[in-house]
Amino acid sequence: MKHGGDLTEAIARHGGEPADWLDLSTGINPWPWTIPHPVPGSAWTRLPSRADEQALLAAAREAYDVPDDADIAAAAGTQALIQWIPYLAGAGAVAIAAPTYGEHSAAWSSGGREIIAVDDLSALPERAIHAVIVNPNNPDGRIADRGALRHVAERLDRRGGWLVIDEAFADVDPAISAAGMSADLPILVLRSFGKFYGLAGLRLGFVIGRRDIVERITAALGPWPVSGPALHLGTAALRDRSWANATRVRLAREAGKLDQVLTAAGLHVVGGTTLFRLASHPDAPALHAELARRHIWCRSFDWAREWLRFGLASDDGLDRLASALHSVR
Amino acid sequence: MKHGGDLTEAIARHGGEPADWLDLSTGINPWPWTIPHPVPGSAWTRLPSRADEQALLAAAREAYDVPDDADIAAAAGTQALIQWIPYLAGAGAVAIAAPTYGEHSAAWSSGGREIIAVDDLSALPERAIHAVIVNPNNPDGRIADRGALRHVAERLDRRGGWLVIDEAFADVDPAISAAGMSADLPILVLRSFGKFYGLAGLRLGFVIGRRDIVERITAALGPWPVSGPALHLGTAALRDRSWANATRVRLAREAGKLDQVLTAAGLHVVGGTTLFRLASHPDAPALHAELARRHIWCRSFDWAREWLRFGLASDDGLDRLASALHSVR
Numbered sequence: 001m002k003h004g005g006d007l008t009e010a011i012a013r014h015g016g017e018p019a020d021w022l023d024l025s026t027g028i029n030p031w032p033w034t035i036p037h038p039v040p041g042s043a044w045t046r047l048p049s050r051a052d053e054q055a056l057l058a059a060a061r062e063a064y065d066v067p068d069d070a071d072i073a074a075a076a077g078t079q080a081l082i083q084w085i086p087y088l089a090g091a092g093a094v095a096i097a098a099p100t101y102g103e104h105s106a107a108w109s110s111g112g113r114e115i116i117a118v119d120d121l122s123a124l125p126e127r128a129i130h131a132v133i134v135n136p137n138n139p140d141g142r143i144a145d146r147g148a149l150r151h152v153a154e155r156l157d158r159r160g161g162w163l164v165i166d167e168a169f170a171d172v173d174p175a176i177s178a179a180g181m182s183a184d185l186p187i188l189v190l191r192s193f194g195k196f197y198g199l200a201g202l203r204l205g206f207v208i209g210r211r212d213i214v215e216r217i218t219a220a221l222g223p224w225p226v227s228g229p230a231l232h233l234g235t236a237a238l239r240d241r242s243w244a245n246a247t248r249v250r251l252a253r254e255a256g257k258l259d260q261v262l263t264a265a266g267l268h269v270v271g272g273t274t275l276f277r278l279a280s281h282p283d284a285p286a287l288h289a290e291l292a293r294r295h296i297w298c299r300s301f302d303w304a305r306e307w308l309r310f311g312l313a314s315d316d317g318l319d320r321l322a323s324a325l326h327s328v329r
Numbered sequence: 330m331k332h333g334g335d336l337t338e339a340i341a342r343h344g345g346e347p348a349d350w351l352d353l354s355t356g357i358n359p360w361p362w363t364i365p366h367p368v369p370g371s372a373w374t375r376l377p378s379r380a381d382e383q384a385l386l387a388a389a390r391e392a393y394d395v396p397d398d399a400d401i402a403a404a405a406g407t408q409a410l411i412q413w414i415p416y417l418a419g420a421g422a423v424a425i426a427a428p429t430y431g432e433h434s435a436a437w438s439s440g441g442r443e444i445i446a447v448d449d450l451s452a453l454p455e456r457a458i459h460a461v462i463v464n465p466n467n468p469d470g471r472i473a474d475r476g477a478l479r480h481v482a483e484r485l486d487r488r489g490g491w492l493v494i495d496e497a498f499a500d501v502d503p504a505i506s507a508a509g510m511s512a513d514l515p516i517l518v519l520r521s522f523g524k525f526y527g528l529a530g531l532r533l534g535f536v537i538g539r540r541d542i543v544e545r546i547t548a549a550l551g552p553w554p555v556s557g558p559a560l561h562l563g564t565a566a567l568r569d570r571s572w573a574n575a576t577r578v579r580l581a582r583e584a585g586k587l588d589q590v591l592t593a594a595g596l597h598v599v600g601g602t603t604l605f606r607l608a609s610h611p612d613a614p615a616l617h618a619e620l621a622r623r624h625i626w627c628r629s630f631d632w633a634r635e636w637l638r639f640g641l642a643s644d645d646g647l648d649r650l651a652s653a654l655h656s657v658r
Contacts, residue, residue, distance in 0.1 A: 005376035006378045008378050008380045009379075011380075018371075035373060042347075044364060044528050044530045045528055045529065046334065047335060047530065048530060049347075079553055080405075080550075080554065083550065198374055201371070201372050202556055202558075203557075222411065222435075224532065227558075229530065
């Protein structure tokens with residue numbers, strides 16, 4: 001499976017309706033920020049206004065602690081930004097800290113760039129003009145040291161390149177964010193709204209960076225990149241700091257409960273963030289298949305067959321997972 | 330003003346709240362397709378699935394009468410497609426039938442292309458590899474002959490180029506669509522969802538064309554380009570053919586009523602579609618300013634100072650417009 005979060009393939013192979021399935025294939029918070037119904041009619045009917053866009057960006061600046069002298073832009077999901085960046089960056093190869101989320105490599109490849117997979121950006125090849133790192137990394141949760149990232153950005157700056165830091169899962173631990181270094185260095189911090197806020201269908205993401213770089217991205221995105229409902233709900237959710245703080249605590253607790261279920265079933269938890277857990281098991285492919293037959297969908301990796309990634313679940317969902325894992329053993 | 334539909338500038342200059350203003354600056358249907366509340370929670374929380382995307386594209390194929398051997402892709406508004414096309418088209422200059430909607434020129438310029446403005450695509454310069462036409466044209470409503478468009482597409486095909494036909498306002502007269510010619514020629518038909526269906530905030534648009542070209546655009550857009558609510562509502566609205574048929578009749582009637590108001594006030598209606606009317610008046614700038622002081626916002630053009638463009642309005646709105654125009658004279 002290429003991505004989590006799409007039951008189309010699971011249902012085609014194993015039957016059932018979406019509602020029958022326990023979908024643990026994503027890193028999306030299953031306890032979303034609650035949408036205050038109804039969304040105002042004008043959010044659907046009118047073109048988004050500049051005033052609404054400015055309100056969203058102001059809320060995001062606060063939530064993501066963006067320095068005043070850095071810039072920020074919004075798009076219909078960070079994926080839209082991942083797609084554009086290779087077409088806007090200066091010529092040259094890109095080093096990608098791998099293994100990681102596959103769409104960075106796909107987008108740079110589609111943009112005609114040479115891709116150099118590296119274990120660690122400290123081993124930055126001379127011919128790499130740009131670099132990409134997901135921090136914390138997906139799926140293993142590895143966290144890069146901020147000093148090391150600054151050093152990489154300084155080296156790329158001398159080459160005229162960019163350092164893309166995909167902080168899709170950084171909301172659970174804001175202290176790791178590189179946003180504070182993005183005003184003076186060619187660092188592009190990507191922040192996903194949908195995962196932590198549990199609203200992935202809304203399609204909302206941000207890029208934070210040096211003014212000249214963000215201006216180039218804003219020009220490429222063109223007018224009205226974000227929907228009216230996403231502007232409206234994103235602004236309200238990003239202002240809701242007490243929800244965010246409580247959610248960080250809750251996700252840590254829920255991740256601990258998931259770890260207990262996995263460990264009790266003989267899996268070894270090898271990493272992750274508090275939005276997903278990565279576990280290894282010698283018979284992971286058989287385990288994945290058997291869970292799928294029971295309409296439980298987790299993430300497998302064709303390049304790491306002993307790994308499975310599990311998203312968080314309600315207590316009922318955890319009971320169902322525990323019971324399925326128990327009967328498989 | 331660069332675009333209609335954004336009261337931010339109007340309010341900054343003339344005060345008031347958005348609700349005080351009669352916004353006639355757009356070509357968006359003010360009688361939207363009615364959203365069946367509530368939108369299912371999963372449309373907000375889950376990543377859009379391939380099954381949902383396929384359902385939307387199937388509905389769009391029917392609504393836009395797309396040939397089986399042509400392809401179609403969806404994006405977060407046709408603007409997102411307008412932004413990408415210049416980055417994906419082969420090298421070479423673009424001829425744009427002008428004057429027209431300004432974002433085509435802006436996007437090709439941002440993509441580093443030479444732009445050749447032409448009155449009519451029949452006068453296609455030899456060095457133009459690509460061409461863009463808005464059909465019916467915005468703001469004058471001019472309709473290009475389909476045989477002439479085919480001839481242009483055939484000439485561009487021999488040059489390895491593309492013909493972009495922006496049918497943003499073609500829903501009011503589907504017979505003019507070039508979608509039927511797009512399977513065999515390098516024609517990219519753009520269809521806007523938000524204008525005719527009155528849901529511009531949703532951000533939904535389509536490109537119809539030859540399979541190899543649409544594949545290239547789909548790859549550039551990447552996964553999940555369209556939000557869950559847009560997939561859900563777009564599918565339902567595009568299947569609602571009786572609403573579309575009734576709306577065509579209604580818009581024609583309402584456009585006639587608007588023409589009467591404009592004509593009675595001494596303006597001369599020079600073109601448009603049934604979603605907006607273009608009128609000329611020797612004192613158009615003064616008229617625009619005086620209407621703005623009365624919190625009525627219409628579209629002016631710095632390159633055609635005698636023109637004003639008016640969107641449709643409710644009967645109350647028309648009375649307010651008539652009264653304001655009467656007192657200005």
